[in-house]
Amino acid sequence: MVRNRVQCIIPPYVLEAIEANGTPEQRARAAATLRIDAVVRADRAEAPTAPPQPAADVTAHRRIYDAGNTTNLPGTLVRDEGDPDSADVCVNEVYDGFGTTLDLYGQVYSRNSVDDAGLDLIGTVHYATDFNNAMWDGEQAIFGDGDGSIFNRFTIAIDVIGHELTHAVTQYTAGLAYRNQSGALNESISDVFGSLVKQYHASPRQTADEADWLIGAGLWAPRIHGAALRSMKAPGTAYEDPLVGKDPQPATMDGYVTTRQDNGGVHLNSGIPNHAFYLAAVSFGGYAWEKAGRVWYDALTDPSLSSNAGFLEFAQLTVQKAEALFGADGRQRIHDAWAQVSITT
Ligand SMILES: [Zn+2]
Secondary structure, X not given: OOOOOOEEOOOHHHHHHHHHHOOHHHHHHHXXXXXXXXXXXXXXXXXOOOOOOOOOOOOOOEEEEEOOOOOOOOOEEEEOOOOOOOOOHHHHHHHHHHHHHHHHHHHHHOOOOXXXXXXXXXXXXXXXXXXXXXXXXXXXXXXOOOOOOOEOOOOOOHHHHHHHHHHHHHHHOOOOOOOHHHHHHHHHHHHHHHHHHHHHHOOOOXXXXXXXXXXXXXXXXXXOOEOOOEEOOOOOOOEEEOOOEEOOOOOOHHHOOOOOOHHHHOOOOOHHHHHHHHHHHHHHOOOOOOOHHHHHHHHHOOOOOOOXXXXXXXXXXXXXXXXXXXHHHHHHHHHHHHHHOOOOO
């Protein structure tokens, strides 16, 4: 079992921009969010690394807790599997988002919960006060309320919920180390399947051409000039605002960012494999989870994928999987998608 860091949806560079540009109140909240991220990281670094054991009945139950604006985890149980709707929209959004994520993995990829052994899913809402983040801490998903001035509640975007649970899938499969290229792949895979959860959940379901390929649409409060946190279709264009800065994601290796910040740019360079997936999905056409998603899922869950895999190792594995699944035509489409982001398989 690979020891995992806490994995947050909002990267430190966004919070640091708010610290530099915000009002005193906004600065204080950004600083508090960065501090709490660090505290949770430290807690988990000392925690035992053994994963929670699968439930005996091997059917995943969803359990949603309320932290009551404290940092106590998991908090008070407020909705167990099968319970009726809560009066609290955040509770229902997480419960339903967990449900769609279980359905996508179960119905499309025959995966029984995130660990493929029926692991119960734990989510905590109303974590801390005005907390501007959502995260997977190695054992459960955690959602802040947002401060209302820069961020809305973090349960508002179902792709963010799918993103956090996909960190768990990666934890139980490839265990991609959360730094540099393997970390950017880890982030990208969470965006890929988070976006597929959103497309699968839409009514009617969306094809690759119909999807917006945005991650976290609705998360920015109205005053912030931005459509979402990230764009898989056009990395680097999701937001631009004096308070939070400009989306810094590259779309191809030509813009690859070498940095020590953000665990070596895990939320930056993820734009490159994100864009390759988008290109592959559009090339195949139809529902993205059926072909491109299947190729990515088979690569992620192949025991030969190393925990320190770089972009090229993963890309080469997707080409192999595409050929096995869809023959020479599939192989060519995946090869071409990676070539367009300047990765030659
Ligand atoms: Zn993440």
